[in-house]
Amino acid sequence: MPQDQKLLKYSSEYSDELSLDDELKKIRSCIQCGMCSAVCPSGSFTALVTRKIMRKALAGDHSVLSGPEIWYCSTCFNCYERCPRTIPVTNVILRLRNMAVREGYLPDNLKSVIKNLANTGHAVPLGGPDSKWAKLRELHKLKKVPPTVHSFPEALDELFTLLDKIKFNARIPYR
Amino acid sequence: MSLERPKPRVAVYICHCGKNIADVIDMDEITEYAKHIPNVALAKNYKFMCSNAGQDLIAEDLKSGKVDRVVVAACSPLMHEETYRRVLRENNFNEFFFEQANIREHASWVNLRDHKGAMEIAKDHVKMAVAKVSNDRPLIRQKVEVTQEALIVGAGITGMFATLDLANKYKVHLVERTPTIGGHMAQLDKTFPTMDCSACITTPKMVEVGRHPNINLLTYSEIENVDLNVGNFEVQVRKKSRRINHLICTGCGACGEVCPITVPNEFDYNMGYRRAAYVPFPQAIPAQYTIDIKNCIECKLCVDACEVNAIDFNQEDEIIDLKVGSIIIATGNDIFDPSKLYRYGYQKYKNVLIAIEMERLLSSTGPTLGKVIKPSDHKTPKRIGFLQCVGSRDFHEGTHKYCSRVCCMYAIKQARQFKEKYPDSEVFIFYIDMRTFGKGYEEFYEIAAREYGINFIRGRIGEVFENNDGSLIIRGSDTLLAEKYEIEVDMLILSTAIEARKDADEVSRFFGVQFSEDGFFMEAHPKLKPVDSLSPGIFIAGTCQAPRDIPDAVAQAKAAASSADNFMFSGEVEIEPYYSMVQPEICSGCRSCIPLCPYDAISFDETTNTADINAIKCKGCGVCVASCPSNAIIQNHFTRNQILSEVRALKPWENYIKEN
């Protein structure tokens, strides 16, 4: 069997989509100066090379969405502030994550947090009035259950209605 | 004889501009259209109207007596208005019976894909031009005599060369703000790409300027006031008091030796010291001393020390009145201050320098006599880095979008010099793109890598940290390897941007020159009038117009000198007749126009109690016309009626035909 060719095929698919937004469109003016990757703390510890993400997005390289690198960003906004072309780099990464999720590349560890929010209203829930955290609240002379959605069932209903309205479950099944 | 003015007979010529226009706009359709515009006697199209054949076409029709006014629909009038006016002149028609409709920049180029839209716009432009030309009035250019003297402002390499070129023919006044001439070039050690010693080229030229009988050198002087009479500019110069009589001072330096006051020397970017009685550097021209009033404590030790009694504490500023025919502005550039780019640590970390400071350290006449030392411990660094594009190529506010054009080359130059002095050292240049575009420049770069072993690392540095011993950690990302790195160096040099002078707006106000978006002075046309300002008789050259290196600055100096010569040579100059006029019978004497005129052309006539416009100073900008509450000001060639006729031409075709 002949080996698959490893040659890159350029496509403007991703950059066209990003360019629908006037700010994100600036990605087209990237000069690959490397400032974003130079100031990126994640790049010191992970495989994230922000500059390369920008280049791959411009080139239409599918691995930018399928690979884990975009998820290594801690959204510190260093790159966003320092890009000499004033490209909102962090926002580009966030948009690429949206596009990746749409194509089914959602990291597993995020799924439970999403479920938490969609089902309890908190990404980090208390865990009920008998949990150790509730007890800790009590020891701190606070109401056992905080006056958030945890204390108001009707607020939780409201949340469910809004989630249905934006058809969240259709995009990311959480039920 | 009828009292009615004869109906204008307009000839319309549509230019294909090769394919620039014709590819988008159907030539036959627009020609046919033009024929039906009221007042049009004939309409033709031709491949290149500006060619000799095209001009002949116009000339023939004019000679035939069939037409008396001309419209050319082509490129921008900035490009060829003069060409076509000449045709009218040569055929004994008043050249102001001409209008140019710009259907290239305004219609075809901007609508490459929308041919129908382009056609509509082009038709409107032609219609407007015909309406305007039908209402144009004959105008006559006034001539004024031109003073046969020139003024050059700024005595850097640009100002000096322009001065020397003109001085063989004219008397030239050279005004320089600092106590010496030479500008930035005098601060450089060697110059790329030839690596010849800067002083060896500059010093002889400085001496020549100082000695030339036709040059009136005014150093330590400032422009005080300018009256913008074209061809006869009246300029006041303030010659600041130096407390030393330069006619007597021999430059022996005895005063400097006894002066007890030491202050940082600006010429060395405050790295070295000078006395309050000083010359900025040993080869300064003039060689005579200056007492810096701000720092002098008036101990007067110098008075006794001076054997020729040149010191005069009663000397006052002197105001000198000049009258000149042309002016060249060569005020040069400032250098970007990177202290607000906090992550690079300039002025926070001791061993972070800017390139011009490094230039002084490398210079054999600098504060360290050419020894490169670290400010932290005065030892020679072993590893140094250069960071490129600091303040350039950055779209943030407070930095510059443009490329400064010289920093890639000067960084390589300094890196090579450093390596020559300290062969065991290591040098890194952190760059985005190496821009080495001039003659011999790429070769210069290649040798730096191959023979000198200078490390070129692609990627902008992100952060710099200082160690306790003053050494620096540089953190960046090698964009070619896609790897983050940390490198330790002893010293980091920031290749900072060339930027417009901080007082450029003051100079611009004095001389009525405009700015480009980047803050530099604006040339009249980027290609065709590169050293002309928009004010006739005033020229700009060197780094006050844009960042450039010495070869380019000198080329501009020579271009400006030749343009100034051209301007003065015939002894008289024609003034554009576009000036505005106050109709005294309508003027209410409210004076509101007077402060608005950017060229100071309006005065108040106390006898008639009306405003009065000096036709020679007026540039026809139209501000006063628009501002006059009594509608008392009219501007030649742009009268209310002429402009409104163009606006009316924009009415739908049927209505327009009916009304005309």
Next chain:
Amino acid sequence: MTEIKEKKEELIEKPFSDLKYSLYLGCVIPNRYPMIERASRFVFDKLGIEIIDMNGATCCPAPGVFRSVDKALWLTLGARNLTIAQNNNTTELLTLCNGCFGTLHEVEHEMKSNPEINKRINEVLAEKNLHFDGSVNVRQVMDVLYFDIGLERLKSLVKRTLNLRTAIHYGCHILKPATTQLFGQDPDNPTFFDEVVEAIGSKSIDYREKLMCCGAGGSLRTGFKDSSLQYTLAKLREIRKVGVDCIVVCCPFCHLQFDLGQVEVSKLLDEGEEEFRIPVIFITQLLGLAMGYEPEDLGMIKPTELKGISPFISFDPLLKKIESIPLDEAKRDK
């Protein structure tokens, strides 16, 4: 006579009764770090600041996970939270968290500046008869201390000059994006946090990587915990080099990352490298201490009856040091 005096004291004790905020708690504070809630409520009460709870508020939603995953969800729930403050009849929404601030401030900004988004999100909210009318400003506790109270008045509140050596951690979303930041300071050279800490009598010790991210945000902690801890470790090592009494934060997620993180990074330490035990305190706790209040009132206790709860790093060394610092008045009397 005594009555009047008492009243007077009361007035001085509650000097900021003109200030009123809707308090947005978020998730981590009420559900993992209740000591922050306790300290903040306590200090606000002593200052006379009026605090109104935002009943029924949900997660902000967290800017890292949810903005990445689904912008519609992020905007909708963010805007819903804003309407709670609006229906409380307050114009100022106070967050104690950089992440919540990041989300709510950005959502506020989008809702106010982008008519398209405003229309779409309000259409969704209309399903539950909600409408965001733009009358709410999102604030952060640092910005309330810095602007609404101000450095001069903060100084006057100090009853016990602690003179602690502190390592300040700003966090990211309070500094960036700079265009919408509240302090008008360069994110590469911010000073407001240092100014506040110095105003209330402690020292801000500079350390390398001071402005670096803690590593928790952007879903990095959620998705790839070890990578996120690498950030924390890098910062902790620099902090250890300069030597401090405590780390001060203004964000519960950073707080968690430094507090729990010190335990978690143990496995990443080099051989022989000492474990980290640097107390982490929230800005309102430091303020309360400086105002002379007891650590317990500021939640600075470690209940022994529960396992695996915050704080994970003991306050003991810090408390011991504070115990030995007398009230300023007492010092003056001596």
